[in-house]
Amino acid sequence: MRLLLISNSTNPGEAYLDYPKYNIKEFLGEKPIEALFIPYAAVTFSYDEYEKKVNERFKEIGHSVVSIHHYDDPVKAVEEAEAIVVGGGNTWKLVRMLRDNKIIELISKRVKQGVPYIGWSAGSNVACPTLRTTNDMPIIDPKGFDVANLVPFQINPHYLDTHPENHGGETREDRIREFITENQDIYVVGLREGSMLNLEGDDLKLIGKKTARIFKYGEEPRELKIGDDFSFLLKK
Amino acid sequence: MRLLLISNSTNPGEAYLDYPKYNIKEFLGEKPIEALFIPYAAVTFSYDEYEKKVNERFKEIGHSVVSIHHYDDPVKAVEEAEAIVVGGGNTWKLVRMLRDNKIIELISKRVKQGVPYIGWSAGSNVACPTLRTTNDMPIIDPKGFDVANLVPFQINPHYLDTHPENHGGETREDRIREFITENQDIYVVGLREGSMLNLEGDDLKLIGKKTARIFKYGEEPRELKIGDDFSFLLKK
Numbered sequence: 001m002r003l004l005l006i007s008n009s010t011n012p013g014e015a016y017l018d019y020p021k022y023n024i025k026e027f028l029g030e031k032p033i034e035a036l037f038i039p040y041a042a043v044t045f046s047y048d049e050y051e052k053k054v055n056e057r058f059k060e061i062g063h064s065v066v067s068i069h070h071y072d073d074p075v076k077a078v079e080e081a082e083a084i085v086v087g088g089g090n091t092w093k094l095v096r097m098l099r100d101n102k103i104i105e106l107i108s109k110r111v112k113q114g115v116p117y118i119g120w121s122a123g124s125n126v127a128c129p130t131l132r133t134t135n136d137m138p139i140i141d142p143k144g145f146d147v148a149n150l151v152p153f154q155i156n157p158h159y160l161d162t163h164p165e166n167h168g169g170e171t172r173e174d175r176i177r178e179f180i181t182e183n184q185d186i187y188v189v190g191l192r193e194g195s196m197l198n199l200e201g202d203d204l205k206l207i208g209k210k211t212a213r214i215f216k217y218g219e220e221p222r223e224l225k226i227g228d229d230f231s232f233l234l235k236k
Numbered sequence: 237m238r239l240l241l242i243s244n245s246t247n248p249g250e251a252y253l254d255y256p257k258y259n260i261k262e263f264l265g266e267k268p269i270e271a272l273f274i275p276y277a278a279v280t281f282s283y284d285e286y287e288k289k290v291n292e293r294f295k296e297i298g299h300s301v302v303s304i305h306h307y308d309d310p311v312k313a314v315e316e317a318e319a320i321v322v323g324g325g326n327t328w329k330l331v332r333m334l335r336d337n338k339i340i341e342l343i344s345k346r347v348k349q350g351v352p353y354i355g356w357s358a359g360s361n362v363a364c365p366t367l368r369t370t371n372d373m374p375i376i377d378p379k380g381f382d383v384a385n386l387v388p389f390q391i392n393p394h395y396l397d398t399h400p401e402n403h404g405g406e407t408r409e410d411r412i413r414e415f416i417t418e419n420q421d422i423y424v425v426g427l428r429e430g431s432m433l434n435l436e437g438d439d440l441k442l443i444g445k446k447t448a449r450i451f452k453y454g455e456e457p458r459e460l461k462i463g464d465d466f467s468f469l470l471k472k
Contacts, residue, residue, distance in 0.1 A: 008404040043414040090414050121405075132374050137411040138381065139368055139418040145377045158405040168244040168429050169357075169394040175373040178279040178326050182375040193404050 001112055002027070003150060003199040005127055006120035007157045007191040009088050017057040017120070023196060023207055024118060025061035028083060036081035037065035040097035041089025041122040043139065050087060074101040081115055088121025091134040095126060095142035108148040117150065121157045124191070128154045133179060133188055151199065153233045154179070159190030159213060176215050184217035187233050204230040237348055238263070239386060239435040241363055242356035243393045243427040245324050253293040259432060259443055260354060261297035264319060272317035273301035276333035277325025277358040279375070290323060310337040317351055324357025327370040331362060331378035344384040353386065357393045360427070364390045369415060369424055387435065389469045390415070395426030395449060412451050420453035423469050440466040
């Protein structure tokens with residue numbers, strides 16, 4: 001299985017999907033790929049706009065995407081995809097659309113057969129067993145919390161250490177501590193912005209300048225850096 | 237119907253539930269009330285601890301709470317409650333526990349019959365039609381998004397203008413704009429920390445020093461202040 005799970009599309013002040021573009025290029029390889037793009041996390045902008053934005057970056061690195069909304073049959077689109085790219089936005093809307101279009105299990109099956117998968121933000125979240133570590137507002141009922149289950153751990157994308165000054169709400173770490181209290185047998189990876197996880201077969205590695213924060217019930221959270229062993233996350 | 241819907245329990249640096257205590261006192265009146273407390277939003281601390289923390293403040297103002305976990309039959313506890321108090325924490329856990337204990341509709345019925353309702357944070361969220369404007373991490377499937385439906389609009393508690401510096405994730409306003417795009421017929425009240433809404437019959441008013449930010453699809457967000465007319469929010 002080949003996965004590139006990216007925390008966030010864009011660093012503030014940069015062009016959309018700019019910082020991870022060379023990682024995407026390396027992941028997809030030299031041969032030009034026309035990947036299937038899933039824009040369903042978009043809520044306040046159109047699928048056409050989203051596809052255009054992503055294509056600008058993909059074309060820069062010798063590849064391209066075609067959005068699933070151009071296909072009459074989304075199931076057939078997934079069945080024939082060379083690579084699958086799932087963009088960020090609102091995880092709840094994304095999962096509901098994936099479910100309504102009956103392609104969650106099919107994506108999982110195709111990726112397990114070797115089709116490369118790239119996701120960022122919500123798109124990284126749906127590679128997990130469930131959407132239960134999303135940061136997004138639940139604007140629509142996803143009709144079930146289970147998602148593609150490509151990895152046996154949860155990712156919290158856009159993982160954040162800072163807390164708005166003088167704000168009384170829970171911190172991100174507080175929320176993840178709630179998650180592991182309620183879900184004691186699963187790891188959570190707090191994936192900071194600018195970071196990504198790359199799985200190649202059984203080899204899971206961190207990419208980016210920041211450490212990742214690993215949470216599990218009964219253990220103190222720990223910081224792992226590039227080059228550290230992440231394979232324990234793959235054991236069920 | 238009588239509601240006191242509070243954005244947040246505690247302002248940073250203050251004692252738990254300190255800032256709204258005189259509003260709670262005024263809302264409950266002079267006669268000592270023993271309110272039913274619902275601590276189900278607690279995840280990382282015990283119901284006993286939660287009850288104790290709330291009681292410290294309630295006793296300061298001449299009232300008290302008894303937590304629902306001391307009753308053998310939660311349904312009977314709600315049926316006999318003089319007042320209902322729902323504390324904050326994790327909205328998803330709260331809703332799942334309310335649902336498992338089969339008391340959501342009963343709370344709604346009792347409050348519509350005149351039993352005073354006080355909620356903060358997650359407890360204000362469950363007074364809305366659904367939990368779809370919560371900020372919390374969905375650590376558990378609530379088995380349905382509908383909640384008590386005491387008011388026909390949505391509250392976003394802990395509404396926040398600031399955004400962590402150099403963070404690429406969506407702002408709170410971005411998220412609410414997604415919500416109103418997906419749910420075009422419903423108002424959202426961004427209720428800033430230190431603020432509360434008080435409903436007395438048909439009279440809805442804002443309490444606190446900050447304005448509330450009102451969102452509806454197709455309208456520019458607007459800021460309403462104390463003394464402004466909020467009655468349009470009550471029209472379905």
